[in-house]
Amino acid sequence: MSYSCYFLLNRREMASLNCPGIGTFPAFSGQKEGRNNPEKTNVPDIGPIVRGRYFIVERPTGGRLGPFKERLLKEVYGTDRSTWFGLYRDDGKIDDYTFVQGVKRGNFRLHPIGPLGLSEGCITLQHPIQFNYMRDMFLKSGPTLNIPGSQLKAYGTIKVY
Numbered sequence: 008m009s010y011s012c013y014f015l016l017n018r019r020e021m022a023s024l025n026c027p028g029i030g031t032f033p034a035f036s037g038q039k040e041g042r043n044n045p046e047k048t049n050v051p052d053i054g055p056i057v058r059g060r061y062f063i064v065e066r067p068t069g070g071r072l073g074p075f076k077e078r079l080l081k082e083v084y085g086t087d088r089s090t091w092f093g094l095y096r097d098d099g100k101i102d103d104y105t106f107v108q109g110v111k112r113g114n115f116r117l118h119p120i121g122p123l124g125l126s127e128g129c130i131t132l133q134h135p136i137q138f139n140y141m142r143d144m145f146l147k148s149g150p151t152l153n154i155p156g157s158q159l160k161a162y163g164t165i166k167v168y
Contacts, residue, residue, distance in 0.1 A: 009152035010063070010145065010163030014130055016045040016055050024130060024165070029144045033133040036126055036167075049108040052127045056115050057107045058168060061094040062154050062161035063145065066116060067103060086121035090142060093117075094130065094165065101157045117165070130165065 012026035014034065022043045024034040037055035041047035047054035066088065094115040096105040104113035116129040119138035125131075132138040150160035 008148045009150075009161065010148070012063075012163060012165040013168065014056075014165055015168045016043050016048075016058065018044050021133065024132065026141060026144075026163075029141055030137070032137045032141065034130055035133070036130050037128055038126055042126070048112070049110040051110065051112060054112075054128060055126075056094070056128050056130055056167050057096065057105055057112055059105070059166075060097040061115065061165045061167065062097065062101065062152070062159070063117060063163050063165060064093045064095055064150070064154075064159060064161050066091045066093045086118070088116075088118070090139075091116045091118040092142075092145070092162070095154070095159075095161075097164075101154055101159065130167075 010026050010028060012024060014024050015022055021033050021035055024032045035043055037044060037047060037053060039053055041050055041053035041055055043055055045058060048057045094117055095101050098105045104111055112128060118129055119132050119135035145162040150162050152161040152163060154161055
């Protein structure tokens with residue numbers, strides 16, 4: 008079973024990530040003047056996730072230095088990125104990047120809020136315990152959704168409006 012979630016960029020401090028069959032969770036994307044602001048999707052590190060449909064996938068990890076970098080980031084930011092999910096936009100090329108108004112954006116993730124309260128364009132759940140519940144539901148169902156044009160499978164999709 009795969010899940011079909013949706014998220015509305017509502018220009019407010021907090022929005023809702025709705026995942027029928029799992030629940031509705033307070034979440035946000037972007038920071039400062041970009042937080043949940045659909046007018047700022049072309050501003051890297053500030054603006055929210057770009058509108059569109061995303062596949063929820065295992066979070067990509069980085070090369071040879073990946074494990075070292077993960078430990079360092081866990082120490083510095085206090086978050087365990089190994090629990091996060093990747094979000095790949097359905098834009099004709101299934102990868103970690105997309106373009107909006109000629110600006111390259113990417114590395115979008117689905118994760119719980121960390122000690123710094125940051126979102127640089129990811130969908131960030133306000134309560135870690137709710138993220139853990141959602142994560143458990145995804146993992147129990149497994150990645151069953153075939154992603155067209157790739158060998159990857161997804162846990163489901165998130166439609167960003």
